[in-house]
Amino acid sequence: MPSLVAMSDAPTSRLTAQALLPSAPPQLGGTAPPSPPLLALEAFTVSFLTGNGATRVVHGVDLTLAPGEALGIVGESGCGKSVTWLAALRLLGKGVTISGKVLLSGQDITPLGEREIARIRGGKIGLIFQDPTSSLNPVHRIGTQIGEALQLHRGLSGAAGQAEALRLLDRVGIADAPRRLRQYPHELSGGMNQRVMIAIALAGEPDVLVADEPTTALDATIQAQILDLIRDIRRDTGMGLVLISHDLGVVADLCDRVAVMYAGRVVETAATAALLHQPHHPYTRGLLAALPELDGPRLRLTPVPGTVPAPDAMPPGCAFAPRCTSAAALCQVAPPPLAPVGGVRQSACLRLGALPPWQGSPEQRALSQREQRLDELVGMSS
Amino acid sequence: MSALLTVKDLARRYPVTGARGERRQLHAVDGVSFSLDAHRTLGIVGESGCGKSTTAKLVLGLLAASSGRIDFAGEPVTALRDARWRAMRRSMQMVPQDPLAALDRRLTVGEQVVEPLQIHNLEAGPGPRQERALSLFEAVGLRPDLFHRYPHELSGGQRQRVVLARALVLDPRLVVCDEPISALDVSVAAQVINLLQDLQGRFGMAYLFISHDLKVVRQIADEVAVMYLGRIVEQGPPDALFHAAAHPYTEALVSAVPTPWRRMRERIVLSGDPPNPVDRPSGCAFHPRCPRAMALCATEAPALRRVADGRLAACHLAPAVDGPVAVAA
Known part of the structure; x- marks a missing residue:
């Protein structure tokens, strides 16, 4: 007889209001992280084989993730943000060639065979994707699919597997777990399906969760639930997170550090608050200025002119130069390297010194004024 | 001047078969009323399944209404697909998502x-x-x-x-935009939003703008209607709605929008999923998820009525200014 663990009931309070304080980043200011990176990409490239030769879509990405860190990868469609991580975990099949290194706790996993990689995927590295309903197998029960991950990565089966599956469903906030397992x-x-996907990802007790647009297919109120769940799990387990998203708001909500990608390259990386309040790269600035806002005056949006260049028609220099208002002749020569700009910040722009000072977005300015007023009021009353 | 588009008590029901073979009704749109003037933009927001896209199809005469009335430029809209429908469709066009x-x-x-x-x-x-x-x-x-x-x-x-x-x-005199920029990237979406506004300034058509993205709707709409489970729960100017919501659902929806700037924001996380439109909860359909529900909310459905600052809201907690209203400006 399967032993059922005692279940706590559905979430008791309907209202969970909490201040959105990002979890303490493991590295502050300019100090280097003390521990070796949990996951690192070094000069990582991805090419697709097409009718007329190979087209390179990711052009040498260097990224590190410290243990327990939450890294956001932001960019528009086709910038390579998903492809980089799917290729690193060898999920893109044949017709894709990669080069460079993928270091997991210092060990390069690119030479590993399919069998070893499969043990890492779902084991040390958990994965969740955009559309939970198509990621789950429609002809198997929820319980079977969680059980499969538990069997593969933890060797749990039978009553122990059942008990752990119930615990996982409870952990991801699914009420009435015994019934759900049979559905x-x-x-x-x-x-609910995205919660199941998270439960499956947690089954292997991963050190890092790679989440590819985990809330894009969900409604706003459900998205808020899932973001809160991921935050809670990270607080409890200290799991690292790579969050791939086109939505700066989602990334700002969960991540300590952000890497902005454009046309197959990382163009800027910085701590989240620093990136949002003082973006350096013209593309990051363009993205922030193009966002419509909920607060502040309603102003006409400032779009980034033009479109992303096609992977087989990349300009010789900076890929953003044709759309950049600050571009100069030297931008057309060669792609600028990702260079340090004080502390842990890096930016791939040759014209940083020539850019106009960043004014902040209207919403940002309105909010900081309001906060300033509040501070003054607090100061007067105390 | 009479409105270009007037929708009154519009409803669309679908017959469905329940788990035990019983016949049930799914209320996709359940008594929606609004009006829209030329040169204006009405945004309709809500989560999937709230009936916003069904409303769009009903307005265009692509779907027949189960009950209620739609008038476009003084003439009733039908879904008969006859010569009159065809002539009318010339003045009302659609921009789909994909x-x-x-x-x-x-x-x-x-x-x-x-x-x-x-x-x-x-x-x-x-x-x-x-x-x-x-x-x-x-x-x-x-x-x-x-x-x-x-x-x-x-x-x-x-x-x-x-x-x-x-x-x-x-x-056309009316363009129905059903999530027109959801499939576009941030930098390109801003181009299309600006273009939509420029075109309205140049040609003067009305937009019925359907979206789940509150930030985009705030940018483009003169008036916003928030739908929940087939009904409008709040309607008014976007800034009034998004900064001081009268309905708890609007409040939760606004607080759920992730924005890069608001660090100290209080987020209201609603428990559970929107209910199934076949099993509409008694009273106010939002009461099982509402953080402020009272005993009255479970028994009596609140009417959409005028509340302070001229807005419309369907909530027992929002004090009415004067009796229920049928059609809003």
Whole structure:
């Protein structure tokens, strides 16, 4: 007889209001992280084989993730943000060639065979994707799919597996877990299926979770639930996070550090607050200025002119130069390297000295004025 | 001046079969009323399944209403697909979410912008038609050399511009935009939002703008209606709604929007999923998820009525200014 663990009931309070304080970043200011990176990409490239030869879509990405760190990868479609991580975990199949290194706790996993990689995926590295309903197998029960991950990565089966599956469902906030285990993905809502995907990812007790647009297919109120869940799990387990998203708001919500990608390259990386309040790279600035806002005066948006160049028609120099208002002749020569700009910040722009000072977005200015007023009021009353 | 579009007690029900074979009704749209003037934009926001896209199809006469009435430019809208419907459809056009799915991949984009003119037999002859189509290309910011390209040769933003040109070539008075920029990237989305505003300034049509993105709706709409489970729960100017919501659902929706700036924001996380429209909760449909529900909310459905500062809200907690109203401005 399967032993059922005692279940706590559904979430007791309907209202969970909490201040959105980002978890303490493991590295502050300019000090280097003390421990070796948990995950690192070194000069990582990805090429697709097409009818007329190979087209390179990721041009040498260097990224590190410290243990327990949350790194956001931001960029528009086609910038290589997903492809980089899918290729690193060898999920893109044949017709894709990679070069460079993928270091997991210092060990390069690129030479590993399919069998060893499969043990790492879902084991040390958990994965969740955009559309939970198509990531789950429609013909297997939820319990079977969680059990499979537990069997593969932890060797748990039978009563122990059942008990752990119930614990995982409870952990991801699914009420009535014994019944849910017997259900199929189509019987659950999208938000519920994404919770199941997170439970499966947690089954292997990963050191890092790679989440590729985990809330893009979900409604706003469900998205808020899932973001809170990921934050809670990270606080409890200290798991690292690579969050791939096109939405700066989602990334700002969860991540300590952000890397902005454009046309297959990282163009800027910085601590989240620093990136948002003092963006250096013209593309990052363009992204921030193009966002419509909920607060502040309603002003006409400032779009980035033009479109992203196609991977087989890259300009010889900086890929952003054709859309950049600050571009000069030297930008057309060669792609600028990602260079340090004080502390842990890096930016790939040759014209940083020539850029106009950043004014902040209207919403940002309105909010900082309001905060200043509040501070003054607090100062007067005390 | 009477409104361009008036919708009164609009409802659409679908018969469904329950788990035990019993016949049930799914209320996709359940008594929606609003009106829209020329040159104005009404945004409809809500989560998936709230009935916002069904409302769009009903307004365009693509779906027959189960009950209620739609008037467009003084004439009732039907879904009969007769000659009168066809003539009326000329003045009401649609911009769908996915431009690649909306375009025929075997026709050049130029042919597709000309096609509505052929269907309605306007601008006699191929020459004037192409001229008219090219003038629309110019209006939406497409280079004339793209006229003979196929949809797959264009970028996402260019395709959405083609769809816009095709919708505008007949000089419509109402354009229904169903999530027109959800499929576009941030930098391109801003281009299309600005374009939509410029085109409205130039041609003066009304937009019914359906979106799940509150930030985009705030940018473009003069008035916003928030839908939940087939009904409008709050309606008013975007800044009033988003900064001081009268309905707890609007409040939760606004607080759920992730924005890069608000560090200290209090977020209201609603428990559970939106309920199934077949099993509409008793009383206020939002009460099982509402953080402020009272005993009354479970028994009595609140009417959409005028509350302070001229806004409409359907909540027992929002004090009414004077009796229920049927149609809002």
